Amino acid sequence: MELTNDQKKSLLGQGYIPSDDGVHFACRVLIPAGKMNAEVARKIAEICEKYGKGVFNLTQRANVEIPWIKHQDLDKVASELKEVGLFIGGTGIRVRPALVCKGNVCKFGFFNTEDVGKEIDERFYRGQYKSLLPNKFRIVVSGCNNGCTKPLLGCIGLQGRKPNQVTIMIGGMFGKDHMVGQELAGLYSVSEALDIVEKAITYYRENGLPGERFAKTVERMGFETVASFLVG
Numbered sequence: 001m002e003l004t005n006d007q008k009k010s011l012l013g014q015g016y017i018p019s020d021d022g023v024h025f026a027c028r029v030l031i032p033a034g035k036m037n038a039e040v041a042r043k044i045a046e047i048c049e050k051y052g053k054g055v056f057n058l059t060q061r062a063n064v065e066i067p068w069i070k071h072q073d074l075d076k077v078a079s080e081l082k083e084v085g086l087f088i089g090g091t092g093i094r095v096r097p098a099l100v101c102k103g104n105v106c107k108f109g110f111f112n113t114e115d116v117g118k119e120i121d122e123r124f125y126r127g128q129y130k131s132l133l134p135n136k137f138r139i140v141v142s143g144c145n146n147g148c149t150k151p152l153l154g155c156i157g158l159q160g161r162k163p164n165q166v167t168i169m170i171g172g173m174f175g176k177d178h179m180v181g182q183e184l185a186g187l188y189s190v191s192e193a194l195d196i197v198e199k200a201i202t203y204y205r206e207n208g209l210p211g212e213r214f215a216k217t218v219e220r221m222g223f224e225t226v227a228s229f230l231v232g
């Protein structure tokens with residue numbers, strides 16, 4: 001049975017990315033905080049061999065994509081991934097899972113980036129999954145000034161500056177078009193920063209135009225206006 005474009009679009013929004021050949025999909029597997037244990041890695045390898053062509057790709061946001069999966073196998077792949085606590089997703093016009101650096105095991109990290117990434121995923125990705133936005137919304141976390149995950153290029157970025165204190169950047173994006181984010185004044189605890197992330201998402205939902213990236217919303221409304229809503 002040939003899938004309609006609407007069916008393919010719906011699957012894309014759930015993390016099943018249609019291939020050029022019109023038959024196969026790549027399943028985007030979310031890897032919380034970019035870290036997987038041996039059991040999880042073995043399961044991914046097993047699924048690649050069983051349903052795909054024995055290969056997978058690492059994405060720029062530290063997730064895994066398993067290509068060459070047939071439509072009739074998508075549910076089986078999702079169900080087998082669930083056995084090791086993994087889910088397919090990370091697409092669509094919503095908050096995306098966090099991109100975090102390995103700051104929890106890095107000597108330079110000022111806070112536990114893995115815990116923060118998991119909290120972001122729980123609170124904003126899963127917690128607001130059904131609440132669509134004008135476009136995707138990316139949250140980027142770096143544990144220190146080195147900014148390995150490039151928080152200046154996230155819709156909103158948190159970057160460690162002192163133990164458990166972060167600076168916040170808003171309005172970055174990277175893709176066909178790119179913009180460098182600007183820093184909000186001051187330092188914030190991680191908990192305060194996550195509340196500001198929530199306000200930024202709300203602001204975007206209420207003020208972004210259909211299809212507009214948050215960086216463009218910030219540019220159109222003015223950085224000072226958005227900054228004063230977030231931290232004024």
Ligand code: SF4
Nearest residue numbers: 101106109143144148
């Ligand atoms: S941003 Fe800092 S804490 Fe994170 S991995 Fe890079 S050097 Fe380590």
